[in-house]
Amino acid sequence: MSPTAPSPGPHTSKGADSDTSSGPARRRPRFGLGFWAVCGGMFLANLASGISSVAFPWLATSVTDSALLISATAVLLELPWLLASLPAGVLIDRANHRWTLGLSHLFRALVAGGIALVLSAGPAPLALIYVAAFLIGSVTVLNENTSQVVVPALVPSSLLERANGLLVMTDTVGGLFLGPWIGGLLLGASLMLPFVFEGGLFALAAALMIFVVLAPRTGERPRRTLRSEMAEGLRYFWSHSQLRTLGIFLGLLNLSSAVALSTQVLFAQTVLGLDATRFGLLFLAGGIGAMLGAGLTSVLERSWGARRILLISLAGNALTSLTIGLASNALVVAFAIASGGMLSTVWNVLTVSYRQRIVPPEMLGRVNSIYRLLAWGPLPVGSLLGGLLVTLSAHLSTREIGLRTPLIVAALIAGVLTVLAFARLREGIWSSDYRAGKEG
Template sequence: MSAAPESPAASDEAGDEAGGQAGGEAARRGFGLGFTAVCGGMLLANLASGISSVAFPWLATSVTDNAMLISGVAMLLELPWLLASLPAGVFIDRADQRWILVLTHLFRVLVAGGIALSVATGATTLVLLYAAAFLIGSATVLNENTSQVVVPKLVPAPLLERANGYLVMTDTVGGLFLGPWLGGLLLGASLTLPFLVEGGLFALAAALMCLVVLAPRERERRRRTMRSEMAEGLRYFWQHPLLRPLGLFLGLLNLSSAIALSTQVLFAQTVLGLEAAQFGLLFLAGGVGSMLGAWFTSTLEKKAGSRRILLISLAGNAVTSLAIGVASNAIVVACAIAGGGLFSTVWNVLTVSYRQRIVPEELLGRVNSIYRLLAWGPLPLGSLLGGALVTASQAVLGKETGLRTPLFLAALIAGTLCVVAALKLRDGIWSPDYRAGRED
């Protein structure tokens, strides 16, 4: 592959000495109240979203035992990432961003409260669950994209990498691990309780947004159309020889993850024999792995290099899925999920830092939305594929083997990506001497 255009990175290196003094001053000032509020709000909201990821499918099992229909709930939670990411970016640029954060949190309070009421009154239907999942997912897209946009306005430039590291950890630990664990714990007590707690967490997150103060923005008189600006970002991304494979790799990894996770609740019930609270503990193990990844990524990169760490991350994802697929012991599965959390976080920290270095500032918002579209867009498709794969394979191979099949497919996808990366990608962040995690 040809070398990537990295003029922003070169500029970064030229300014290292000059920026050191400013970086030290920024570090002494800290992140400030605004960023602390955004980060705290994201933690609360991601905890709530994590509860949703467990509570919605589990509640669906009380309505139907059809794997395809249950996987539809997970699909609709993620479908807005595919449908709304690019239009949301345009809306965020034109509206009051603090109010977007407040209102999207409050909107999710109403939806979660409505589901809690339906459970308490015995009025829950699959159609209602589908609608609520889609509405919560839509608000989440708008909220999380806005959070990424406001962070550079709240954090001094020398602290952006560290701030983004905290946000990656918050997203992963809260949304993928602690939230699902809490959801499982709450489900063990009551079907209504998870949705009540979820609504309360969103309400607290909305209150924290009142502490965020953003400088007034000048309303730009747009002379270019939305289509032309989107096209410019798409061209930059697609023509870049390293961003493109990074985005496509992440999309395929998330596709494989969604395939495996869409029917994991049935895997836990049937193969592992877990109750709701025990099911949530599996995700807590993943949170431990994710925190370790967030803390040690920089050290690992400096010792082994970005290319080797990225390849290990891809291989680790394959091994994790394979280990879960062949296991029948919950402790083994918990250890594998912890490893998956570590590998996923390492990948995210390294690749996000690289993207921030090499994309020009005037294109970063659009390129970032494209990247998130590729990252999250495949999730609903993966959820549907996972449900269809289990349904089809159960008819031929039996119930237990059918539930293991999506995990074997996920392992195959990650393993294939590792081989492709090892053979084909050697420039930029894939170069053995690229220092993606260096301290300026």
Template sequence: MAHPDAVATGGTGGPVADPRRPPGALGGVVPRSALADHAAGSAHRPLRRDVAVRAGGRDGLGRGQRRRAGPAGVHPGGPRAVAARPGGPRRPRHPPRAPGEGRLRRVTPKKPGPAAATSREDGTTGRRRRFTRLLAATAVSRFGDGLHLTALPLLTATVTPDPTAFAGVTVAQTLPWLLVSLPAGALVDRLDRGRVIAVTNGVQAALAAALAVTVLSGGIGLPVLYAVAFALGCCQTLTESAAAALVPQLVPATALATANGRLTGADIIAGQLLAVPLAGVLFGAVHALPFLVDAATFAAAGLLLTGLGAGRARHPDSEPLASVTKDIAVGVRWLAADPGCRSLALVGALINTVLTGCFATFALFALRLLDVGDAGYGLLMGAVSVGGVVAGLLTGTAWRRGSPRLLLLLSLWVPAVACLAIGLTSSPLLAAAMLALIGFGGTVWTVVTITLRQAVIPAHLQGRVMSVFRLTSAGTAPLGAVLGALLVDSSGLRAPWLVGAGALVLAPLLAGPALRAVPEEASAP
């Protein structure tokens, strides 16, 4: 959840494509991976507007140069060129002066204007300050997400004991990722990303407050629960898409891994370790209290991001806006045409399928095979979060001092070994340690892959390509749950873990294009 715009659009050794087209849009040209160009150190970046203006217009001269340019053979810094005009040559503004003769005049310092303030804000200190605000807002809003995600099922239990109703709330919470993620990515690329996050947090605050008032009035029902859960899920989808695309605008390329690690760690600490147990306590006191606190956290997060001033990252040519469908198609084509990013998306889908299948029946595994009870099951799940927090804090340092390629391999092999050990053990302590390793490896994978994507995806495509990547990876969760249940029915509770370990061992083969493109040295990004 890392960012001047460290992005890539094309290699330096091949034909130059229209920057508005995704890789592969040139007929007959097979694009190199953007990750490969990034690893090779090529200038695989979109030309920024200010650079284009300084490079000159159609005649090769900048605006200031055209004003000073004289006839052929006269240096722009030399004597003023006299243009032919009906009234004769232009009279000089001041009479000629003898060599060495000066002219005294009072110089009144001008107050710094908006441009100077913007320049200072865009410096290192300004960007660090804005990222700190994003980090604080992320922690606060994720805390609110954890509150309502935990409290909504508890509230459903007070309305009806029907298991189908619980499934309906879960579907309403997760359905926006399938229906809204692609349009959300297109909107994120059109709008000011900081403002998008601030506004969606404000909408979530209003939704949570309205739900709290409804609970206090006693008029809560399943249709209201489903509607609020779906609306909050839509806002969360838009917020996370905007945050992932915003980080490269706030953080230098060399600090992307550290920034993403901090954001991920804040997400886990606030949204899982703190919010989940507190939500139960607050709900036990007053049913509406978790939602009132939720509304306050979203309002605080929105205020933190008000006036962030990150701006939007449109294409440097400022082409007219196309339809949302065409914008989405551009993101899909870009990801499909890049071998490195495409392989990362496929491996992400495999990991999500395996782990969803394993954890879909883990409650039964913990109760029957590990014999830990309800409290023990909660502690085991907490071990996953602890491993994720440690990974979030350490991955940035490991990126700078080690090899990104090695980190990517470890994020695949460590969960594979852990899944194998869990599938073979009956010890709660060993299972807890292995679950912490799964959380550690999963967070390393998240931080490394999002850092690589932010470094190579063009700034004006960040929202769209990220949303396609997220849909590809997260869209396999229902499939994983079904496969896990089928394996348990046919071969027992250990089967998903053992089969999943074998699948993860083979994952590096699927990740071959990405591994070949990922830099071995810690110098990039």
């Protein structure tokens, strides 16, 4: 396949501009209206999700003062990534992607609007808050997976890294920066206002899907059960050695991150001596690093190649955790967190683009969902391990050493993965001559 040709197949969209023209000169490939609509919808939806991340727990505090019951709202927003990822992948492969995006945005708008309507009449029951959080989280799984799956149909193959970088940037800016901040401002006015605003954002995102034009699928898919199609996706993933390796690495990297992050608040308070405001700036540093990574990935890949960038990302993650684990200065920690955010984003953009190139369109939804399951599945396990490591090592030595131990363990995990990748991985995206657009 030509490095600048659109991905072939039945999903090729009218919204993806080709790099060729009828004249003798070749046109530079660019994004079409359909991609910008998906990107804009994703930004609005992530902005709304960022508002949800603060609005739902805050709303729960109006009903109960139990820390466990309040934290359950955050759990229910994220739990569908574990429970619904695999069946969502099958539905994505079966369904019309434009309608899936539009209806999932619209459904979340209705749920948020329903909460606002209830609040206009009085307090919302805790059970209703839980149901609404779980419904929004479940449909978010479907929407975000579809947003990744539809990208190869909307942009030329040579632009996948740039396209995925933009999507990661919208996720970071909307979900981590602006959304929670706007949610906090709106909560200062009333409990109902965040949900009104959130519903409006989801509705606008749904309206943008009018501009997404996809070529109709060719051929009839055989009617099969949900279970058989899930099994087919799992078999395909496991039989593809490069995909399997990337997925396992992703799961272990996220496990190490969860180990390191599980007691980050205590580390910031005890070791760094930070108050709540300065602790929040550490997240800001990570977000800025993620934005830089999203913007620089395609440039770095062209200059250094995917293999080198992935190895640097792995080694950099190990060095980041080690630096934080040994540091006592907040500025050093903030720089390490920013570096880690950048390297993790570069890894994600490159590997997502690779999957989009090599996985058949009719299988991409299921493979994407398997990756999401691997990404989120280890988080609760890693958090538990981190807490146990602190408890055990603090008992055997001091509390400060106990708080540093999970970061050292995370560095060791990432370090072992770096050595394995350098010594054993040479095919696919790990090959020295892999370049964007070459495979697929």
